[in-house]
Amino acid sequence: MNDQATVLIVEDDPHIRRFVGRALREAGYEVAEADRVIRGLVEAASRRPSVVILDLGLPDMDGKEFVRELRQWSDIPILVLSVRASEQDKIDALTTGADDYLTKPFGVGELVARIKALERRHSGYQADKGTTYAFGDISVDLLKREVLKAGEPVHLTSTEYRLLCYLLANNGKVLTHTQLLLHVWGQAYAERNHYTRVFVGRLRQKLEDDPAQPRFILTEAGVGYRFRH
Numbered sequence: 001m002n003d004q005a006t007v008l009i010v011e012d013d014p015h016i017r018r019f020v021g022r023a024l025r026e027a028g029y030e031v032a033e034a035d036r037v038i039r040g041l042v043e044a045a046s047r048r049p050s051v052v053i054l055d056l057g058l059p060d061m062d063g064k065e066f067v068r069e070l071r072q073w074s075d076i077p078i079l080v081l082s083v084r085a086s087e088q089d090k091i092d093a094l095t096t097g098a099d100d101y102l103t104k105p106f107g108v109g110e111l112v113a114r115i116k117a118l119e120r121r122h123s124g125y126q127a128d129k130g131t132t133y134a135f136g137d138i139s140v141d142l143l144k145r146e147v148l149k150a151g152e153p154v155h156l157t158s159t160e161y162r163l164l165c166y167l168l169a170n171n172g173k174v175l176t177h178t179q180l181l182l183h184v185w186g187q188a189y190a191e192r193n194h195y196t197r198v199f200v201g202r203l204r205q206k207l208e209d210d211p212a213q214p215r216f217i218l219t220e221a222g223v224g225y226r227f228r229h
Contacts, residue, residue: 006030007115008049010040010066011081012059016104020053020081023108024115036060041069049076050122051115056082056093064096071097075157077118081106087194094198099159117186122158133168135216135229138207140168147207154206159184163199164207167217167227176224200225 007024011017012035021031032047034040036058044052052070056063067078078098082089085103093101100114133140137150142165147154156164162184167175177193189195200219204211218226 004030005050005119006032006047008032008034008040008043008047008052010034010037010043010052010058010063011055012036012057013055016055016081020111023112027112029115037063037066037069040066044070044074044076051118052076052078053111053115054078054080054098056080056084056089064093067093067097071155071157075122075155075161077122077158079111079114079118081111091194091198094195095202097157097202099157114188117188121162121184121186136209138216140164149207156203156206160199160203160206164203167225171227171229174220174223174226178224180224196224 007029009017009020009024009031011020011033014035017033017035021033024031032043032049034043037060040052040054043049054063054066058066063080063082070076070078077100080093080098080101081104082093082101083104090101099118102111102114131142133142138154139148140146145161147156147161147164163180166180166183177196178190180196181189181192184199185192185195200217201211204214204217208214208216216227216229218228220226
């Protein structure tokens with residue numbers, strides 16, 4: 001990856017910050033650090049990192065507040081790094097707007113691999129030039145990477161956008177959870193069906209008039225999802 005890429009570590013434990021920072025510098029990254037939510041948001045705005053590593057247990061507020069605030073203005077990929085290991089904790093973080101979740105203790109190799117995967121997915125999705133999709137009152141311009149609903153911009157994270165584009169490209173086809181996970185997240189996520197549930201839910205909230213009764217992103221019970229327009 002670009003050796004100028006910056007990773008922002010938002011973590012209040014100085015030992016973990018030092019450990020992770022050293023590993024990232026050895027992997028060729030520049031590193032920025034913050035020990036609380038407010039400082040992390042300032043660093044994110046000024047540094048424009050390629051990835052944020054976020055602890056949830058921060059002293060000024062819960063890390064999910066960082067995710068909510070950042071998602072108001074940026075789609076920078078967020079990797080949560082937390083001791084909270086329950087599936088519900090992971091679902092809550094992903095639903096809030098995080099892109100990935102790694103529990104402590106963790107291996108440095110896996111951490112760096114996940115960061116690189118987030119970078120690739122964030123910057124590497126290239127749509128065919130000039131392709132535009134329209135359904136209901138929604139339009140998706142793949143060249144401009146722009147989504148509008150009733151003429152108003154809809155802010156999607158990079159993961160939400162990739163998922164939407166894959167659904168659009170397979171209009172009418174039933175896509176299994178595994179297909180979606182492999183294409184949007186990668187091989188390491190092939191068994192994490194809760195990722196598809198969370199992110200499809202997020203797309204429905206942003207695009208469907210009635211997310212509880214979706215017109216376009218349909219559930220195929222026990223299998224996956226199908227886009228229809």
